[in-house]
Every structure is written in C-alpha cells, then in structure tokens.
Amino acid sequence: MARYLITRAWHSALTLLLSTIVVFLGVRALPGDPALALAGEDRSPEALEAIRHHYGLDQPLPIQFAQYVERLVQGDFGVSIRTGIPVSSMLTTAVPVTVELSLLAILLAAALGVGAGVLAAVRRGRPAEWLANGLALVGLSVPHFWLGLLAILYLSVAAGLFPASGFVPLLEDPVGNLHHIILPTVILGAGLAAIIMRQTRSAMLEALSSDHVRTAKAKGLRPRAVITRHALRNSLIVVVTIVGLQLGGLISGAVVTEQIFGLPGFGKMTIDAVFQRDYPVIQAVVLLTATAYIVINFLVDLLYSVIDPRIRVTGDPT
Amino acid sequence: MTVLTVPMAEAGPAGTSRRTRVLRRLRRNPLAVVSFVVLALAAVVALLSPWIAPHEVQQTDFAHTFSPPGTPGHLLGTDDLGRDVLSRIMLGARASLQVALLAVATSLIIGVPLGLAAGYFRAWDAVISRFTDLLLAFPFLIMAVGLAAIRGASLTNAAVAIGIAQIPGVIRVVRSDTLRLKSLDFVAAAVVDGASDPWVLARHILPNATSVILVQATVAIPTAILAEAVLSFLGLGIQPPSPSLGTMLATAQQFAARAPWAAVLPGVVIMGLALAFNVFGDALRDALDPKGDR
Amino acid sequence: MTTVERAGTASAAVGTPVLEVHDLSVSFTTEGGTVSAVDRVSLDLASGEIVGMVGESGCGKSVTAMSIAGLLPDSARVSGSVRLEGTELVGARESVLRRVRGKEIAYIFQEPMTSLNPVLTVGRQIGEVLQVHERMSKRAARARAVELLSLVGIPSAGKRVDNYPHQLSGGMRQRVMIAMAVACGPKVLVADEPTTALDVTVQAGILQVLRDLRDRLGTTILIITHDLGVIADIADRVVVMYAGRVVERAPVTDLFAHPYHRYTAGLLAASPTPGKHAGTERLQEIPGLVPVLSTQPDACTFADRCPAADEQCLDSAPALQLVRTGSAVPVTGHLAACWHPCPSPRTQPQETTA
Numbered sequence: 001m002a003r004y005l006i007t008r009a010w011h012s013a014l015t016l017l018l019s020t021i022v023v024f025l026g027v028r029a030l031p032g033d034p035a036l037a038l039a040g041e042d043r044s045p046e047a048l049e050a051i052r053h054h055y056g057l058d059q060p061l062p063i064q065f066a067q068y069v070e071r072l073v074q075g076d077f078g079v080s081i082r083t084g085i086p087v088s089s090m091l092t093t094a095v096p097v098t099v100e101l102s103l104l105a106i107l108l109a110a111a112l113g114v115g116a117g118v119l120a121a122v123r124r125g126r127p128a129e130w131l132a133n134g135l136a137l138v139g140l141s142v143p144h145f146w147l148g149l150l151a152i153l154y155l156s157v158a159a160g161l162f163p164a165s166g167f168v169p170l171l172e173d174p175v176g177n178l179h180h181i182i183l184p185t186v187i188l189g190a191g192l193a194a195i196i197m198r199q200t201r202s203a204m205l206e207a208l209s210s211d212h213v214r215t216a217k218a219k220g221l222r223p224r225a226v227i228t229r230h231a232l233r234n235s236l237i238v239v240v241t242i243v244g245l246q247l248g249g250l251i252s253g254a255v256v257t258e259q260i261f262g263l264p265g266f267g268k269m270t271i272d273a274v275f276q277r278d279y280p281v282i283q284a285v286v287l288l289t290a291t292a293y294i295v296i297n298f299l300v301d302l303l304y305s306v307i308d309p310r311i312r313v314t315g316d317p318t
Numbered sequence: 319m320t321v322l323t324v325p326m327a328e329a330g331p332a333g334t335s336r337r338t339r340v341l342r343r344l345r346r347n348p349l350a351v352v353s354f355v356v357l358a359l360a361a362v363v364a365l366l367s368p369w370i371a372p373h374e375v376q377q378t379d380f381a382h383t384f385s386p387p388g389t390p391g392h393l394l395g396t397d398d399l400g401r402d403v404l405s406r407i408m409l410g411a412r413a414s415l416q417v418a419l420l421a422v423a424t425s426l427i428i429g430v431p432l433g434l435a436a437g438y439f440r441a442w443d444a445v446i447s448r449f450t451d452l453l454l455a456f457p458f459l460i461m462a463v464g465l466a467a468i469r470g471a472s473l474t475n476a477a478v479a480i481g482i483a484q485i486p487g488v489i490r491v492v493r494s495d496t497l498r499l500k501s502l503d504f505v506a507a508a509v510v511d512g513a514s515d516p517w518v519l520a521r522h523i524l525p526n527a528t529s530v531i532l533v534q535a536t537v538a539i540p541t542a543i544l545a546e547a548v549l550s551f552l553g554l555g556i557q558p559p560s561p562s563l564g565t566m567l568a569t570a571q572q573f574a575a576r577a578p579w580a581a582v583l584p585g586v587v588i589m590g591l592a593l594a595f596n597v598f599g600d601a602l603r604d605a606l607d608p609k610g611d612r
Numbered sequence: 613m614t615t616v617e618r619a620g621t622a623s624a625a626v627g628t629p630v631l632e633v634h635d636l637s638v639s640f641t642t643e644g645g646t647v648s649a650v651d652r653v654s655l656d657l658a659s660g661e662i663v664g665m666v667g668e669s670g671c672g673k674s675v676t677a678m679s680i681a682g683l684l685p686d687s688a689r690v691s692g693s694v695r696l697e698g699t700e701l702v703g704a705r706e707s708v709l710r711r712v713r714g715k716e717i718a719y720i721f722q723e724p725m726t727s728l729n730p731v732l733t734v735g736r737q738i739g740e741v742l743q744v745h746e747r748m749s750k751r752a753a754r755a756r757a758v759e760l761l762s763l764v765g766i767p768s769a770g771k772r773v774d775n776y777p778h779q780l781s782g783g784m785r786q787r788v789m790i791a792m793a794v795a796c797g798p799k800v801l802v803a804d805e806p807t808t809a810l811d812v813t814v815q816a817g818i819l820q821v822l823r824d825l826r827d828r829l830g831t832t833i834l835i836i837t838h839d840l841g842v843i844a845d846i847a848d849r850v851v852v853m854y855a856g857r858v859v860e861r862a863p864v865t866d867l868f869a870h871p872y873h874r875y876t877a878g879l880l881a882a883s884p885t886p887g888k889h890a891g892t893e894r895l896q897e898i899p900g901l902v903p904v905l906s907t908q909p910d911a912c913t914f915a916d917r918c919p920a921a922d923e924q925c926l927d928s929a930p931a932l933q934l935v936r937t938g939s940a941v942p943v944t945g946h947l948a949a950c951w952h953p954c955p956s957p958r959t960q961p962q963e964t965t966a
Contacts, residue, residue, distance in 0.1 A: 137597060141589050211727045215729075219792070248458075255552075285460070289460045310778050
C-alpha cells in the first residue's frame with residue numbers, strides 16, 4: 001500500500017507542477033503586453049513599469065516562474081485589477097460557499113444515486129427499474145442551468161417556496177443558510193445523481209451475477225446480507241472511480257449554479273473575472289481549481305486502497 | 319429424430335457479419351429506432367435550417383415582441399426583440415450540433431492516436447498518462463474560461479475547449495481497449511509474422527477498437543451539447559446575436575415572467591437532443607455487447 | 613438378445629437415505645425458447661456415501677446439483693421431488709430453503725478465486741455461515757474458523773484466517789471453500805467440479821480432504837465432474853447423465869469394469885488409459901454433439917450418436933432398469949437406460965466412422 005500511495009503522490013505532485021506552469025504561461029500568452037493586461041485603471045508608464053518590476057516581466061521566464069511559485073507558497077495570489085483587493089481575501093469569502101454547495105450536492109447525489117442504483121439492480125425487470133432508469137436518463141440529459149431557471153421561475157417566484165437568489169452564511173443563520181442553498185444543491189446534485197445511479201446499477205448487476213454472490217446465496221445468507229455485504233461493497237470500487245472522475249463536472253456545475261442563483265461563491269467570482277478581464281483573479285481561480293481537482297483525486301485513490309484490500313495489501317489492483 | 323434444438327445465441331445464417339448482427343439488434347429495439355428517427359429528423363432540420371426556417375433569425379420586429387406561441391406566423395412565438403423563436407431554435411440547434419460534432423471530432427482525432435500509443439507502447443504510456451492527468455485537472459468550464467480570457471469567446475473556442483476536455487475520456491477508453499487487444503493471440507500472430515508496430519496498430523488493433531470508440535462518441539456528443547449550452551448561457555461560447563440555445567435561455571432568464579415559453583422551449587430542445595443521443599447510445603452499447611441477444 | 617428386468621426403487625444403500633431425488637425435471641424459459649435441462653432424474657444419497665455424477669458439459673449435472681437447494685434463477689421451472697430426510701425442498705418457501713442452505717446442504721464450486729468474495733477475509737467468510745446458522749458471536753465464529761482451516765489442512769491457520777482470497781493459492785482457496793461448506797456440519801456436501809480448475813497435483817489433495825470429511829464427519833458427498841479419473845478415485849457409486857437424463861447408475865467398480873449404456877462405454881473408451889493406447893490404438897471419439905433440447909422426446913436421446921441404435925431406440929425412451937445380459941446374474945444396483953446395452957464385460961463399442 002505504501003508503494004501505491006507514494007506512486008500516486010508523486011504523480012499528483014508532478015501534475016500539480018505542470019498545471020502551475022500551464023497557468024503561469026497562460027497569462028503570458030495573452031496577446032499584447034502582459035503588463036497592460038495586468039494593469040488596472042492606472043495605465044501610466046510609471047504604473048506599467050511598476051507592474052513589470054513586480055511581476056518580473058522583464059526577467060527570463062524561469063526566474064519569473066520561480067518568483068510566481070514563491071509568492072503562491074506564501075499565499076499571495078496577486079491583487080484584483082477591478083477592486084484592488086488581494087485575491088486571497090476574495091477567495092476566503094468565496095470558497096467556503098462553493099465548498100458547502102459542492103459537499104452537500106455530492107452527499108445528496110451519492111445517497112440518491114447509490115440508493116436508486118441498488119434498487120434498480122435488485123428489482124431487475126420490474127417497473128421500479130424502468131422508472132429509475134428513465135429518471136436517470138432524463139437526469140443525464142437535462143441542462144441543469146435550465147432546470148435551475150425553471151425551479152426559480154416556478155418554485156421561487158411563482159410559489160415563493162424558496163428564495164430566488166442570495167446567500168446567508170452558515171454560521172450566521174443556519175436555517176436561512178439551508179433555505180438558500182437547498183435549491184442550488186438539488187439542481188447541482190441531480191446530474192451527478194443520475195451518473196452515480198447508472199454506474200451503481202451496472203456494477204451491482206454484474207456483482208449480483210458473480211460467482212461469489214452465488215456462493216453467498218448457497219450459504220443461506222439473507223438477501224439483505226447478500227446485497228450489502230457481497231454485492232454492494234464490491235460495486236463501490238467502481239462507483240468511487242467514476243465519481244472521482246465526475247468531480248471536474250461538479251466544479252463546472254457549481255460555477256453555473258452559483259451564477260443562476262446568485263450565490264457569492266468561487267464560481268461567480270470566476271465568471272465576473274472573465275468578463276472584467278481580471279487576470280490575476282482568473283489565474284488564481286484556474287490554478288486553485290486544478291489544485292483542488294488533483295488533491296481530490298489523490299484522496300479518491302486513498303479511499304480506493306481502503307475499500308479494496310487487493311490494493312491495500314499488495315498494491316496491485318488486479 | 320424429433321428432438322428440437324434451440325439455436326445458439328450467436329449463430330445466424332452463414333456469413334452473418336458482426337455489423338449485420340449489430341444492426342439487426344438495433345432494429346429490434348424500439349427505443350433505438352425511435353431515438354434514431356428523432357436524431358435523423360433533428361439532423362435534417364438542423365442542416366437545412368438556414369433554408370427552411372420560416373423567418374430570418376436576425377429579423378427584429380419591435381411591434382410584436384413577446385408574442386406567445388400560436389401567434390399567426392410565429393409558431394413558437396417571438397422573443398424580446400420580436401425575433402421568431404422557432405427559427406432561432408432551429409438555427410440554435412444547428413449551432414449546438416456543429417459545436418458538439420466539432421468538439422467530439424477534435425477529441426477523437428487527438429485522443430485515439432494517443433490512446434493507441436499509450437496502450438501499445440509502455441514508454442509512451444507513462445508520458446501520455448501524465449498528459450491525461452494534466453488535462454483532467456482542468457474542467458471544461460475552467461478551460462473555456464481560460465481560452466475566453468486569452469482569445470475571446472466564440473463558437474470555435476467553445477468547441478476547442480469542450481473537445482480538449484473530452485480528450486482524457488477518449489484516451490482512457492482507447493488505451494484500455496488497446497491493452498486488452500494487445501494481449502490477444504491474433505496480435506501475437508501478426509507480430510510473429512513480421513508485422514511492424516504501425517501496421518499492427520492500424521490493421522489489427524484500431525479496427526477492433528471501433529466499437530468502444532463509437533460508444534465513447536455517442537456518450538460524448540450529448541455531453542458536448544450540454545456543455546455548449548452552458549458556455550453560451552454564460553456568454554463564453556457563441557456570441558449574440560448569433561442564435562444559440564444557451565444564449566436564448568440567458569435572455570429568457572431576464573424576461574422569464576413576461577415570456578415563460580422563451581425560457582422553456584430552448585431547454586426542451588436541448589434536453590430532447592441530449593436524451594435522444596443518450597438513449598441511442600445506450601441501445602448501441604447493448605447491441606455491441608458480445609454477450610449475445612438478451 | 614438381452615432381457616431387461618424392472619428394478620425396485622431402492623438401490624444398494626450403505627446407510628439410511630439422506631437425500632432422495634425423485635423425477636426431478638428442470639426447464640428454463642429463455643428468449644430463444646424453452647430449454648429442457650433435466651428430465652425426470654432420480655437418485656438417492658445414502659448417509660456417508662460419495663456419489664459421483666458424471667457427464668459431458670451441458671448434460672444437466674450442474675443444474676441438477678443447483679436445483680437441490682433451490683439455487684436456480686427465476687427463469688427455471690422445477691418439478692418433481694427432492695426430499696432431505698423427509699422434508700420436501702421443491703416448492704418450499706424461501707425461508708425454509710435458506711435454513712437448509714449452508715447448514716444441511718452445502719456447496720463448493722469450481723472456481724475458488726471467483727467464488728470467494730475478494731474484499732472479505734477468509735475468516736470472515738467462514739464465520740458468516742456460523743453466525744447465521746449457529747448464532748455464534750463474531751469472536752467464537754473466528755475461533756471456529758481457525759479450527760476449520762486446520763481441519764481442511766491449511767497450515768498456519770491462525771494467520772491465514774485473516775488473509776484475503778487473493779493472498780492464497782488455488783488449492784488453498786478451494787480448501788477454504790470446503791471449510792466454509794462444512795462449518796455447520798451439513799448432511800450433504802455438493803461439490804460441483806471441485807478440482808477442474810486446479811493443477812493435477814493439487815487435485816489429489818482436495819480429493820483427500822473430501823474423503824477425510826466423509827470418514828471423520830460422515831458427510832454425504834455428491835461430486836459432480838466430467839473427469840472419470842476423479843470418479844474412479846473417490847466415488848462409491850456413479851450416476852452417468854446425458855442430455856438431462858440419467859442413463860446409467862452403478863457402483864464405481866462395476867461401472868468401470870462393465871459399463872452397460874453405450875454412452876458410458878463411449879466415455880470410457882474416449883479416456884486415455886496409460887499403456888493401453890501406447891502408439892497403436894486411437895482414442896475413440898463419440899461422433900456428434902450433445903443436443904440442447906427444447907422438450908424431451910419419447911425416445912433415446914443418444915440414438916443419433918449410438919453405434920447400436922435401431923428403430924426401437926427412436927420409438928420410445930428406455931427406462932432406467934437393472935440390466936440382465938444373457939444368463940449373467942444382474943449386479944445389484946447397476947441400472948442402465950438402454951434398449952441395447954453392451955453385451956459383456958468388454959468396454960469396446962463398435963467402431964464408427966464420423
């Protein structure tokens with residue numbers, strides 16, 4: 001297991017480094033003078049010169065990169081062009097919102113998806129399966145921002161059940177917080193739930209027809225034990241893999257959901273930055289997303305080794 | 319003897335090729351047929367839309383803004399600038415399909431060779447896997463954000479961003495199938511016969527990997543359609559006034575109370591296209607399953 | 613020609629009958645039509661005996677075995693009777709069958725790697741049976757699991773109990789399966805091709821374990837295999853199956869000494885025997901293939917491959933009966949379903965060209 005984790009850690013670190021390089025080069029790939037791009041209101045030659053000096057734009061690239069990394073490590077993501085506020089403090093307010101939204105969405109999607117997937121697999125051939133399958137297909141095909149729009153239209157504006165937009169921090173007012181975040185969570189989680197449901201169902205179907213489930217039945221175990229201990233546990237390996245791969249989609253989804261529901265999170269920050277050409281923010285956002293994704297994937301690999309003893313003991317997933 | 323024998327699943331009349339068998343299974347599946355018909359219709363409409371759309375998409379008519387569906391001359395009503403919704407939907411669908419196909423084609427053109435190489439040559443595998451990891455670290459939206467920041471937002475950039483984001487999926491699928499095929503005897507036979515690596519890859523492995531590639535494509539297209547919708551909704555894709563289902567929804571959001579149909583209809587079309595592709599993709603995957611008729 | 617006499621239903625029993633299968637028939641409904649897998653099979657297992665069930669792939673032996681404890685999928689239609697010490701199992705409620713499975717009737721299967729759950733330790737898997745049927749605590753179950761592992765000959769049982777299946781060799785995994793099966797002291801152990809997936813050297817060890825279990829615990833064993841060598845090694849009695857029917861039933865030495873059914877004779881002739889075919893004689897195949905039947909006809913289903921077949925064979929199905937050849941005294945317990953059984957102790961059927 002140690003060898004497995006070390007290899008994974010090494011890969012993750014490498015990818016992180018490469019991502020940082022890509023992001024670093026991104027700003028430098030802008031057409032025209034990077035200093036202009038990074039300048040705010042003040043475009044006087046002195047201001048530009050100061051920027052050049054600060055970012056080391058007249059230095060060779062490797063040195064610039066080293067400076068960049070040095071600043072990153074200290075938590076300095078630069079300063080927003082539009083507001084002049086350090087990007088890091090923008091992040092401190094925005095990230096928790098997105099994290100809360102994403103976590104809740106994942107939990108919802110996992111609970112719903114696994115539950116529905118198991119149900120569909122166990123009730124093979126019966127109406128429940130067709131219903132679950134159909135719902136999952138629709139869940140996969142529906143544009144979620146559209147669903148969000150409709151939800152706001154009919155549930156918020158028309159019926160007044162939920163607030164149409166806005167956010168209340170968790171610590172200030174838990175109930176209000178929940179009230180604001182329920183609708184976005186459901187919208188965001190729906191797509192992921194559909195994917196999880198299909199993967200769970202297909203993995204369960206395969207597990208249920210496997211030899212070791214036949215053995216479990218031959219031992220006289222009750223159906224619930226057979227399903228949970230012998231089929232589901234083995235299917236989870238597949239499900240965890242797929243979910244890990246879908247997390248990128250979740251981040252994208254969070255961006256859109258925040259935009260529609262007006263949640264002041266990471267996603268909204270990103271979109272605003274793009275339209276305002278706020279490059280330091282864009283750079284920070286892209287890098288942070290990549291980092292988050294890499295770290296999460298590493299954690300998923302860790303989770304893998306917990307679930308599958310074949311990996312834990314020998315480091316070989318076969 | 320009067321015994322009746324049950325035919326084995328895979329036996330067909332002599333000379334039944336795999337393709338005929340797959341097609342036969344598809345034809346027998348009602349869902350596959352329906353979804354295929356829907357897709358064919360959509361393709362025809364989309365392709366011919368510039369000529370068969372009832373109105374000019376840019377034709378504004380400030381006297382008749384927000385007309386509801388059923389207004390004479392405007393089957394699906396008009397939007398905030400008096401433009402015909404039906405025509406805009408038709409051309410918007412066309413644009414969606416354009417972007418989706420462009421994106422998927424990009425991902426296949428780049429991904430398939432990389433996947434083959436990664437599966438076949440151990441040395442390349444390490445490098446390509448790291449490259450894949452790198453691509454995976456950037457979700458398509460973030461990539462689109464980056465591209466839009468550097469090169470501006472447009473249909474092409476949207477397609478490129480989506481295409482690049484789909485490359486890891488293609489590589490993974492092709493690589494895993496290549497690994498499986500590589501270990502089969504017929505490849506060993508070819509190598510023993512003196513076939514060179516490119517030959518083996520092109521003539522033996524690639525043709526056998528087409529089914530997984532096909533399945534991957536049918537899964538990727540609806541994802542791309544949805545992705546394009548998101549991008550244009552956010553303003554990172556097709557730019558107004560070019561018709562796009564996503565931008566239509568963005569404007570509809572503002573005027574939702576006055577013209578709810580404008581918020582509902584484009585979404586229905588997006589969903590319909592994606593659903594048809596997903597259903598057909600499922601049916602195709604079942605038909606290609608070598609485990610026999612079920 | 614040979615005369616055939618009707619036999620009584622009781623064959624030569626070693627002990628009291630533990631499992632009585634009577635007129636068991638199984639058919640499956642598939643998309644391609646109905647498949648008749650088992651046709652009116654009857655056999656009895658007496659306490660402490662090892663009965664071998666032999667036949668080619670597709671003859672219905674595994675289906676028969678699985679149907680005993682009701683382990684067939686829902687698409688199976690089962691009729692007839694299976695009585696375990698008097699209790700009828702065919703058509704019994706699922707809760708009744710679940711109590712029987714693992715406790716009274718236990719199974720071991722062909723592929724030990726895939727038949728064991730890869731994510732649970734072997735100790736846990738053995739303990740499961742004990743916890744469910746004997747209501748043992750987890751700790752007691754684990755201790756008993758260690759004992760069972762030693763019983764089946766696994767060294768360092770105390771350490772092995774916490775191993776996962778992939779950490780054990782094929783032979784050891786099969787021993788684990790056996791330990792799991794006998795954990796609750798079942799009356800009947802059904803072994804479906806237990807040695808087929810194992811190396812020849814390992815096979816002998818597994819068969820020895822089974823033999824020990826019968827000797828020490830008095831377990832009745834039904835062993836299913838296509839390997840005549842295994843039958844010769846371990847079985848007391850043999851049942852030969854063809855296309856879903858029992859075609860011959862005999863004590864093992866009698867079967868090998870003088871098979872009566874043409875199919876059995878063909879099987880024996882097709883098996884390589886050391887010294888017999890040394891460079892001179894060809895192995896004799898049975899021409900043709902085992903049929904997959906939709907319905908069971910009133911005829912001998914082996915007739916189209918049989919060198920001795922005639923009109924009578926196609927007209928009506930021969931019953932499983934004691935065989936009397938010429939003036940020889942019929943061997944008790946040796947029955948065959950053949951209109952023209954092999955005439956003498958010789959095992960050579962007529963040579964046929966394919």
